[in-house]
Amino acid sequence: MQPLVTVEDIHTFYGKSHILNGVSLQVGAGEVVGLLGRNGVGKSTTLKTIMGLVNPSQGRIMFEGKPVSGMPSHKLARLGIGYVPEDRRIFKLLTVMENLRTGLDRDGVAEEKKKQLLDKAFTYFPRLSERRAQAGGTLSGGEQQMLAIARAMMLEPKIILLDEPTEGLMPRMVSQIREIIDVLHKEGVAILLVEQNVPLTLESSQRVYFMEKGAVRHQAAASQLTVNDPVIHQYLGV
């Protein structure tokens, strides 16, 4: 089967520092894949590179079998790649509804479909429905995280690049994030998940990649790993 996203040997630089040093990975359609590693090994940069926000100097990225390296990110978003960044990047002065409309107001989306997508988001995140007329910047951290995920869902993505969704959240919010990952998975949306929360990553994902020094060093089926696995110790040093 053809993978949804294929990353082949990408190298990315910030100025002179070599951040990605030949990253290769694959995500199948509808698959939840975890990306683990210590801070600063290039996990977020990998997501940014796939999203077209950072240009790799070498290597290539394929989406549904077609090369997409160098394509501007707004085109990638329209192809079906959703991005939920680490710092959430809510449009703070836009209301919750307007934040959602940034992804919803595309050509070729019928009113009926828009309503469906909004209803779905508001069913999963009732808090957002209550606060739909409120400015994004006035939401709590957890609510902003929900909004960031809901906003990406408006694009009807085939894959969501999810960067540390539980960072700094209360336990109750964390379990809500876990639920939404499961829901998206059941709907057939693929997820590339960067997380520090190892138990959550192992539970939510089918496969896990381990990164070190700007490259993927190891991969394993999530079901074969436990939190105390030597591999986890090796790459995360917990």
Added chain:
Amino acid sequence: MDIPWDIIIIQTVNGLVSGMILALVASGLTLIFGIMDVVNFAHGELFMLGAYMGVVVLATTGSFWLALILAILIVALLGAAMQVVTLRPLLGRDPLNTILATFGVSLVLQNYALWQFGPVARKIQEPLSGQFSLFYLQYPWYRIVIALLSAAIIGGLYLFLKYGRYGIWIRATTQDRVMAQAMGIPVPWVHTGVFAIGAGMAAASGVLFGPLVGVNHAMGLDWVLKAFIVVVVGGMGNLGGSILAAIFISLLEAYASIWVSPSQAIIVSSVVLILTLLFRPTGLFVPTPK
């Protein structure tokens, strides 16, 4: 001392009228700065070209209103082309690059106008010549019309930004260019569109203001200087702030010219600028940052 109420009321009306035109010029300027971080030094020349387009279309068709609409459309297209050719390749570079680029464009446009239309000022005939009595003055209705039309255009812009699909794109891009792009918003075209809107608004004010001053190749300089002051005083990139600052500064100048000559009254806006930069550099009409 008697308070000269009649003069104060007349100057209030004058201040509001020029304030609204200034707001029209400044809101385009501030919108462009807000979204692209580009200080458009050619904005005054777009204002001037708008006025000349008005002269040309009025001479051909005889209709002021048609001239207004065509001038807006033509200059908006010109602005879009200018953005694509000169600014888009420079996006994300040091601001000095875009300042020099727009300054270069302004010199080209000014000298083009001088070459094409000559140094003698042209006149735009105002579309209505009625007057009404304001104390000892016969006050032209046209000035009131300008103020109302400017307010209507700014109001239209506000509604577009607030409720329109592309308005939301513009606000999202202004706040976070990168995330807007990741949400599928075609940011390069949003920039071009905003530049076109700003250019069209400058052209509108050029045509509307033409009948009051006469049209020449250097008319943009005064206005753009004042518009820059307004944009800084109102808080760079803050639309509402620019509009309030335009009215505030124009009123101050109008009142000042009760006691000093109008050319000296311009000093007032410079003083406001300096005081703003010294004591509240984020702008007078923005909420205090928390």
